[in-house]
Structures are given as structure tokens and as C-alpha cells.
Amino acid sequence: MNDQAADLRVKMKRALDNSEEKIETKVVAVASGKGGVGKSSFTINFALGLQNHGKKVLIIDLDIGMANVDILLGITSSYSIVDMLQDTLPIEEIIVEGPLGLSFVSGGSGLTEIFSMDQLKLDYFIQQISSLAKYDYIFFDIGAGISINSLQFLLSAHEIFIITTPEPTAITDAYAMIKFIHLEDENIPLSLIVNRVRHYREGLSTATNVSNVCKEFLEKEIIHLISIPEDEMVWKGVRSQSPSIILAPSASSSLAIDEGVLRYLQGSDREETRSSITGFITKLRMRLFRKGAINR
Numbered sequence: 001m002n003d004q005a006a007d008l009r010v011k012m013k014r015a016l017d018n019s020e021e022k023i024e025t026k027v028v029a030v031a032s033g034k035g036g037v038g039k040s041s042f043t044i045n046f047a048l049g050l051q052n053h054g055k056k057v058l059i060i061d062l063d064i065g066m067a068n069v070d071i072l073l074g075i076t077s078s079y080s081i082v083d084m085l086q087d088t089l090p091i092e093e094i095i096v097e098g099p100l101g102l103s104f105v106s107g108g109s110g111l112t113e114i115f116s117m118d119q120l121k122l123d124y125f126i127q128q129i130s131s132l133a134k135y136d137y138i139f140f141d142i143g144a145g146i147s148i149n150s151l152q153f154l155l156s157a158h159e160i161f162i163i164t165t166p167e168p169t170a171i172t173d174a175y176a177m178i179k180f181i182h183l184e185d186e187n188i189p190l191s192l193i194v195n196r197v198r199h200y201r202e203g204l205s206t207a208t209n210v211s212n213v214c215k216e217f218l219e220k221e222i223i224h225l226i227s228i229p230e231d232e233m234v235w236k237g238v239r240s241q242s243p244s245i246i247l248a249p250s251a252s253s254s255l256a257i258d259e260g261v262l263r264y265l266q267g268s269d270r271e272e273t274r275s276s277i278t279g280f281i282t283k284l285r286m287r288l289f290r291k292g293a294i295n296r
């Protein structure tokens with residue numbers, strides 16, 4: 001058993017040494033305080049927007065219980081991370097290709113399996129994740145609210161997108177989430193997406209309110225990445241299992257997403273620090289150990 005673990009660690013180190021670290025991989029966790037605010041629809045459309053700009057993107061659906069990214073993308077995934085761990089499958093076998101070449105991995109039916117890994121499984125998991133350095137962006141679609149398990153992925157990401165709507169309940173929950181994250185890690189960059197706005201001003205005032213509260217009580221800057229209008233094409237896209245940015249590229253929501261993608265890419269270009277998959281893995285490993293999520 002120990003030999004196997006040592007062997008895996010050597011392979012993992014080799015994978016990391018040989019990994020295409022020349023390519024930057026940014027890990028973004030997408031979260032919301034309240035459920036049903038459009039987190040999955042946003043993640044998919046934003047990821048497709050990045051693909052449209054020549055980026056290679058992978059979505060990992062960790063919204064267990066409510067996992068629906070594959071349904072929204074109109075694709076079927078036969079295997080999940082749970083299968084990868086149980087049957088020692090290479091991660092390539094569980095990656096499904098969606099529209100515009102977007103890649104997708106399903107978290108599976110239960111996070112418990114992922115978070116109750118023994119050392120051997122953790123090493124295998126990390127070895128597989130380290131082979132994802134070929135992607136420019138990896139998006140984790142995290143379940144609404146905070147569970148101790150999904151929190152570890154959330155806090156290991158290079159940055160976090162928080163989605164809210166202008167509804168007071170959604171804003172309160174989004175702020176609670178921001179505060180929680182900030183108390184765990186005050187350096188992690190946070191961006192706010194205001195979804196389903198009735199007009200431009202509503203998005204701006206919602207973002208300004210959240211931003212002011214964050215500044216005053218947490219001394220935390222939060223970037224207003226984008227406001228997305230209420231748009232029936234998003235709903236139509238869900239119904240036809242064809243993401244709205246593809247179904248209706250000139251719909252108001254699609255134009256807003258595209259603007260957000262451009263702004264995001266310009267911001268990323270200005271960043272001085274490099275984001276690598278190794279950085280994400282190092283943080284994740286440390287967090288899983290610290291929280292005692294690993295069965296030794």
C-alpha cells in the first residue's frame with residue numbers, strides 16, 4: 001500500500017515537472033449564497049464566451065445534488081469524479097466535450113466520496129488534476145451555500161466569482177458568503193456578477209451596495225465584473241439544452257456576457273502573478289489535510 005502511494009507520488013511529481021506549466025491555468029470557483037440565481041447558466045455561458053475567444057476551458061460540476069451543467073449543455077457524461085476515484089480511471093476518460101469544444105467533468109452523485117479519500121486516492125486524484133494544465137481556465141461550479149467540503153475547493157481556487165440577483169435575499173446571502181470567504185482567506189480575489197437585472201442601473205446599484213458594505217465592514221475590494229439582464233433567451237436556452245450564448249449570440253444577456261469575458265481577459269492580461277495548476281493543488285492538498293478530510 002505504502003509502495004503504491006510512494007509510486008503515485010513519484011508519478012505525480014513527474015507529471016507536475018513535465019506538465020505544461022508553460023501554459024497558465026487559472027482555477028475559478030463560481031459560487032452563490034442563494035440557490036437558483038443563475039450560477040450554472042452563467043458559468044456555462046461565460047466559459048463558452050472564453051472558448052469563443054480562443055481559450056481552452058474545463059467546467060467541473062461540484063454542485064452535487066443539484067448538478068445540472070451537463071443537462072444545460074445538452075451532453076451526457078457516463079462517468080464522474082466518483083467513478084474516476086472508485087475505478088481508478090484516468091481523468092481524460094471522464095472528460096466530456098460539449099459545444100464549441102468546451103470540456104466538462106461531472107462531480108458525480110455525492111461529494112462524500114471525493115472528500116473522504118484515503119491518502120492513496122488523494123494522491124491519485126491530485127495526479128489526475130495535475131494533468132489538467134493544458135486548460136487555460138478551470139471553472140468549479142460550487143453548490144449554493146457553503147458546505148465544509150465544497151469550501152476546500154472554493155478556497156483553493158485562484159479567484160472566486162460570486163453570483164447574485166438584485167433581490168434583497170440573494171444580496172444578503174451573497175454578502176454572507178463573501179464574509180465567510182474573507183474570514184478564511186482575505187487575499188483571494190473576488191468578483192461579483194449581478195444576474196437578472198431589469199436595467200443597467202439596477203445592476204450598478206446592487207454592485208455598488210455590495211461593494212460599499214464589503215469595503216466598510218471587511219475592508220475588502222470586490223470587483224463588479226458584469227451585470228446580466230433578465231432575458232428570456234437564457235430560459236429558452238435551458239429549455240432547449242442549448243446555452244443562450246450559442247442559441248442567441250445577439251441577445252442582451254449574451255452581449256453582456258461577452259463584454260464581461262472581454263473585460264475579464266483584459267484584467268487577466270494585466271495581472272503580474274502567474275496562476276498555475278500546481279498552486280491550486282498545493283492549496284487544496286494543504287486544506288484537505290488541515291480540515292482532516294483525508295482518512296489516513
Ligand SMILES: Nc1ncnc2c1ncn2[C@@H]1O[C@H](COP(=O)(O)OP(=O)(O)OP(=O)(O)O)[C@@H](O)[C@H]1O
Nearest residue numbers: 035036037038039040041196229230231234235238
Ligand atoms: N439572466 C437571466 N434571465 C432570465 N432567466 C435566467 C437568467 N439567468 C438564469 N435564469 C433562469 O434561472 C433559473 C435558474 O438558473 P440556474 O440553474 O443557472 O441557477 P443556479 O444558481 O445554478 O441554481 P442552483 O442553485 O439550483 O444550482 C433557470 O431557469 C434559468 O433559465
